[in-house]
Amino acid sequence: MTAIEVREVTFRYPSGKGLVGASFNAAPGERLGIVGPNTAGKSTLLRLLSKVLAPQRGAVLIHGRDISRVGRLALAREVAVVPQDFQVAFPFSVNDVVLMGRYPHATGGAWGARDRAVAREAMQTVGVADLANRRVDELSGGERQLVSLARALAQEPSVLLLDEPTAHLDLRHQRDVVETVFSSGSDRMRTTVLVSHDLNLAAEHCDRLLLLAGGTVQAFGAPKEVITPQQLEQAYGCPVEVDLDPVSHRPRVRSSLARAGAVHLEMDSPRM
Amino acid sequence: MSAHAAGRRAGASPAAVLAWLAALLAASLLVSVMVGSVSLTPREALRGLFEGGSQDTAATIVRKIRLPRTLLAGIVGACLSLAGLGFQAISRNPLADPSVLGVSSGASFGLMVAVLLGIAGPTSSPILPTLFAFAGALLAAVLVYAIAQVDGRLPMTTLLLSGVIIGLFFTSCVMLATVVLAAAELQGVVFWLMGNLAPAKTGTLAVLGVVLVAGVAVLARQAPRLNLLALGEEQALQLGVEAERVKRAVFVAASLVTGAAISAAGSIGFVGLIVPHAARLLLGPDNRALVPTSVVLGAAFLILADLGARTIAAPMELPVGVITSFCGAPLFVYLLRRRRGTEAW
Secondary structure: OOOEEEEEEEEEOOOOOEEEEEEEEEOOOOEEEEEOOOOOOHHHHHHHHOOOOOOOEEEEEEOOEEHHHOOHHHHHOOEEEEOOOOOOOOOOEHHHHHHHOOOOOOHHHOOOHHHHHHHHHHHHHHOOHHHOOOEHHHOOHHHHHHHHHHHHHHOOOOEEEEEOOOOOOOHHHHHHHHHHHHOOOOOOOOEEEEEOOOHHHHHHHOOEEEEEEOOEEEEEEOHHHHOOHHHHHHHHOOOOEEEEOOOOOOEEEEOHHHHHOOOHHHHHOOOO | OOHHHHHHOOOOOHHHHHHHHHHHHHHHHHHHHHOOOOOOOHHHHHHHHHOOOOOOHHHHHHHHHHHHHHHHHHHHHHHHHHHHHHHHHHHOOOOOOOOOOOHHHHHHHHHHHHHHOOOOOOOOOOHHHHHHHHHHHHHHHHHHHHHHOEOOEOOHHHHHHHHHHHHHHHHHHHHHHHHHOOHHHHHHHHHHHOOOOOOOOHHHHHHHHHHHHHHHHHHHHHHHHHHHHOOOHHHHHHOOOOHHHHHHHHHHHHHHHHHHHHHHHOOOOOHHHHHHHHHHHHHOOOHHHHHHHHHHHHHHHHHHHHHHHHHOOOOOOOOHHHHHHHHHHHHHHHHHHHHOOOOOO
C-alpha cells in the first residue's frame, strides 16, 4: 500500500492559481522532495495533503484511505506538518507548544504521562530540551523552527510534511533540522515530504523528486531524472548547470548566477 | 532550566491563584456592601448578607441597594472579561476587547433600537432588550471581522482599524437615536450610555447570570482548542481542530455575554482588555486556566472599580466606565508599543 497517493488532484484559488491534475505517490518510508519555482503550487499541495484545503477534483489518499472521508483528528494522528512560518500568538512555553502536538492523541487536551514523555523525547531528538521552559515568542527564528519540528514529531506521524524547513535558518540550524529529519537514525518507517527551494538539499536527501511548474507536475522521478538542465530550464525559465556531487553522487545545481554574467570569471575555475 | 523560567512560574499553580482571587472577590464584595452614604461595619454587613430581618436598617441597605448593585458589577465584570478573553483567543490578538472592537457600540445600538421600539422600558422584562443588544453585538463583530480579514488572517492593524470604524459608526447610530428620543427618556439613556450600575433589578441579574454561565460553559469547553488556535488556524486544522467551528462558537458566546453586559450596565470600556491581560501575567497563556481566572478577577475588578466610582468624588458618583477607561487606556498603549516591530500576531 502506498503511504501517499494523489490522484488527478485539481485545486484552483479564485485568482486562478493553484494545482491542476496532479498525480504522484510515495511508498511507506520514502523521502519525497517537492521542488519548483514560486507559485508552482508547492504549498497548495501540502495544504491538500493535510486537508486544510479539499481538492475540487481528484482525491488524496493516505495509507489507502481517501482523506476527505477521514476525520481531522484521525488524520492528525497520521500526518504532521512543519509550516514555513511558525508563529505563536501568546507567550506559551516551548514545552506547552510541543505538548500541543499530542492533541490528536490525548482526549480533549488533557495530557497524560505518556504524552509528556513523548513530548520530552521529541524535544531531546531535536535538541531543544534545554529550552523547554522558555517562552516561544522569545526564541530566535532558528530555535523556533526546531520547536516547530519537535511539535510535529510529538504528533508521532507516519507521514511528515515539511514546508521550507530550512528557509530562514543559519547553517547550524539547517544542519540540526536536516539531521533530525533525514539522518540514518531517524524513523525509517516515516514517510517524509520535503518542500524546498533548495534543489541540492532535496536532491541529496530525497528518494524521488516531484517538480512542479505552473500548477502542474512537470517531472516525477529519481533525482537524476529530475535535476537535469533541460527540466530545470523549462521549469524556472533560466539556464541551469548541473553536475554530480562528488560525495553523495547526487545531481547538484551549480550557481546559475555565473551565467547571468555577473561573476563569470571566478565561478568557472577550480571548483571541481 | 533557566532562571528566567523559574521566575515566571514561581509556585503559581492555577488552583492556588484561583483560590486567592476568590478570596479577593469575597473581600471586595464585602467592602462594597459596607461602603456608601451610610457606612456599615463588617459585622453589620455580614449580618445583613446572611441573616438580617426586615426591621434591620443595615440589612435593608445591604439587600435592597448595595448587594444588587455589587452583584451586577461582579457579573458584568465577569461577562466583559470573558468576552475579551474569547475575542483575544480567536483573533490571536491580546488587544481585542469588546470596546476596542466596536462590539460594545454594536450592543448599545441594538439596545437603542429596543428603546425606540418601546420594549426596553423600566418595567419590561430584561430578556428582549438583552436579545437586541446581543444581535447588535453580533452584527458589529461580524462586520469587524469581515472587514479586517486579509487572506483568511486577522492582522492587528486592520483589526484595530475596522474596530474603530465600526465602533464610530454604531456610536453615531446611537447618537442619531438619542435625537429621536423624548427629553424625559433621554437623561436615563445618556447616563446608561456612560456605563451605569445603579438600577439593578432581580430579573436583570437573573438573565445576566444565566448568560454568564452559558458563556463560561462554551469557553471552558473550547479552551484546549483555543490554545491550539494560538499556532494559527492552519496549524490548528492540521492538529485535528475544526478551527472554524471553534471560532464560531466562541464568537457567538463572546458576543452574547457582551450584549447582556451592555444591556444591563451600559458601555463600560477596557475591562475585557485589562482582566485577561492581568490573568495572563499571573498564570501564563493557557486558556483552560484563564477562563475561570478571568471570570473571578473580572468580577472583583469591576466591583472595586464601582466602589471607586462611588467613593472617589462622594457624594457625587462617577460613571464606572471612567474608572475602567483610566486603567485600560494606558495599558492599551503599553501593549501596543511593546508589540510594535514584532510581527507575532
